[in-house]
Amino acid sequence: MPLDRDPWSRKICVYRAHGPADGHFMRDLLVSSGIPVEMRGELLSSLQGAIPLADSWPSLWVVPHNEARARSIIDSMDTAPSGAGWACGCGETNASSFGSCWACGRDRPGLGQGEDPADAA
Numbered sequence: 001m002p003l004d005r006d007p008w009s010r011k012i013c014v015y016r017a018h019g020p021a022d023g024h025f026m027r028d029l030l031v032s033s034g035i036p037v038e039m040r041g042e043l044l045s046s047l048q049g050a051i052p053l054a055d056s057w058p059s060l061w062v063v064p065h066n067e068a069r070a071r072s073i074i075d076s077m078d079t080a081p082s083g084a085g086w087a088c089g090c091g092e093t094n095a096s097s098f099g100s101c102w103a104c105g106r107d108r109p110g111l112g113q114g115e116d117p118a119d120a121a
């Protein structure tokens, strides 16, 4: 098959993750929305020190006809209208729309009733 017949040969980078867990989360989100995603750069994290850190984080690539949809999904996660995300006790930051931490699954502090704040200490 000629290379230019391969749709993946013209994919577009739609997201650069803030870390490996972030990359996996966003990839899963897009895939569950029906958008095939290729994650690049994951293996490079083992090369940290040889390359700038940001370049060692995963990036997500989609075919051109999925770009707009992928970006809208990513934007809706990245920039919540209300602005402020919330910080989990594990140190990760979550979008304000999340009810639980994407990294560790802990419930959002103060969201439910009877949440024990001492748990975060």
Ligand SMILES: [Zn+2]
Binding pocket: 088, 089, 090, 091, 092, 101, 102, 103, 104, 105, 106
């Ligand atoms: Zn967490």
